[in-house]
Amino acid sequence: xxxxxYPARDLGPRLFIALAGWDSVAFNGGRVSDxxxxxxxxPLLGAQIGALLYLKLISPHLPR
Numbered sequence: 450x451x452x453x454x455y456p457a458r459d460l461g462p463r464l465f466i467a468l469a470g471w472d473s474v475a476f477n478g479g480r481v482s483d484x485x486x487x488x489x490x491x492p493l494l495g496a497q498i499g500a501l502l503y504l505k506l507i508s509p510h511l512p513r
Contacts, residue, residue, distance in 0.1 A: 456489045 463485065466475035476485050 456492075459485075460489055 463475045467473075
């Protein structure tokens, strides 16, 4: 199983396979690997960190 890069194309089929009864094989491909969540949560956490940095570092220096 290839590594997930694009969650919109990767997460849906994994959830479907898990609901179809394949259990954990849907997420780790039969291997001991739990990296599937990195492309899903990475952008969400990155957006939060980026917004916080903007509010703390850039926003105070802009004219109102």
